[in-house]
Amino acid sequence: MHKEQLYKGDSIIHSLDPRLRIVCAVFFSISVAIVVNTRTAVSALLIAVVCVLMAKLDIKVVGDRIKKLNFIMAAVILLFIVSFEGKAVHFSPQGFSRGLLIVLKSNAIVLFLTASLATIELTTIGHALHHLRVPNKLVHIFLFTIRYLGVLHQEYERLIKAMKIRGFIPKMNIHTYKSLANLLGMLLVKAIDRSERIVAAMKCRGFSGKFFILRHFIFHKKDFIAAAIMAGFVLLIIGVDRL
Amino acid sequence: MHIAEGVLSVPVLITGAAITAGATAIGLKKTDYDNIPATAMLCCVFFIASLIHVPIGPSSVHLLMNGLLGILLGWPAFLAILVALVLQAVFFGFGGITSLGVNTAIMALPAVFVYYVFAGFLKSKHGAGFFFAGAAAGMLSVGISSFLAAAALLFSGRDFLIAGKIIVIGHIPVMIIEGLITGSVIVFLKKVKPELLTFSRKRLIPKEQTDG
Incomplete structure (x- = not known):
């Protein structure tokens, strides 16, 4: 990535x-x-x-x-x-x-x-945007996205590798489109499962909507x-x- | 679908920025803090989908998936697309700051549109309805996006007439593929994780579970 x-x-x-x-x-x-x-x-x-x-x-x-x-x-x-x-x-x-x-x-x-x-660095951009008064929720989404983009991309590469090992060759046919749709669907399921775990973990730590940015x-x-x-x-x- | 920096005229840039600013404000209002990680995750999927190349004829196209994002998220799709486009500008140098508003509006307005038209179908019990709702959402969103991109270019100068036509015609095969894939993704989600389909209409974790 x-x-x-x-x-x-x-x-x-x-x-x-x-x-x-x-x-x-x-x-x-x-x-x-x-x-x-x-x-x-x-x-x-x-x-x-x-x-x-x-x-x-x-x-x-x-x-x-x-x-x-x-x-x-x-x-x-x-x-x-x-x-x-x-x-x-x-x-x-x-x-x-x-x-x-x-x-x-x-x-x-x-x-x-x-x-x-x-x-x-991307994280620094997020912090700087926060200091530049970009809406809080937007900065949150930005920071979460850059945090998990690499993770999800790895997940994607793992899935596509598994498909290739099983002989998947992308061609112009319904099978290819269906397989890629399933790949994307699986990626979505994994993404949402992870986001549920993140929310639960944040709740455990008493998250109340305020992001403490230590970097000034x-x-x-x-x-x-x-x-x-x-x-x-x-x-x-x-x-x-x-x- | 990026329109590069320096291409569009000032009125078009201002219109795009105003639409995106307004819609982002609505999106922020409709997102509560519990939904932020999920929105960010869908933003990641949207970003990764743009790296997946699908063979078509002798060439290949990359997926857009703004219809899928829209039908799942509704207004917050604007936030996810905005963040994804910022990242693409920083990562790859595609698009930039002044065209950010226009580019976000081109991708996200159709996403919100298909949400209002097709998200209701995802409540139905019939299997076939899901595929067609998803397929129509995928096709329409790409079609409208290409029209908006062509319109943005055309309003910036008559020189772009041919380029605009090429964009719209070139996206017809993309529409078909996006439709097939979006429909199949919706069917997949219906089987594997149906609660994801009504995600935009309720909190991810029920209130009593989180506040207890």
């Missing part, structure tokens, strides 16, 4: 306050999403690339993350450029520039999210500097774009 452990690192970005990184990711994404100018989009992409470099991430892993996105984007651009009218094929340069803008923007956002969010974050001097720089970039992106 955890193939890409990008959060293990000791760069400057990793040492920043997780709350700050989440807030930065939100504002950067929004500012780039409203960009209409290609030149601004290029600068946003440059900022994102610099952030990825600063986070000292494995370039191969980052490349894998944006590879699939850009495959789809290439198809989209093609659809933008080429239009069919009857039997004639038209090429539109405006379509290309509109497509290019979208590609730049989406790459900028995904790269920035990789540098800012994927470098935080401290805003250091470098966090203030990073916040100021990012605020500057975001304002610049929004401001320059409309000139």
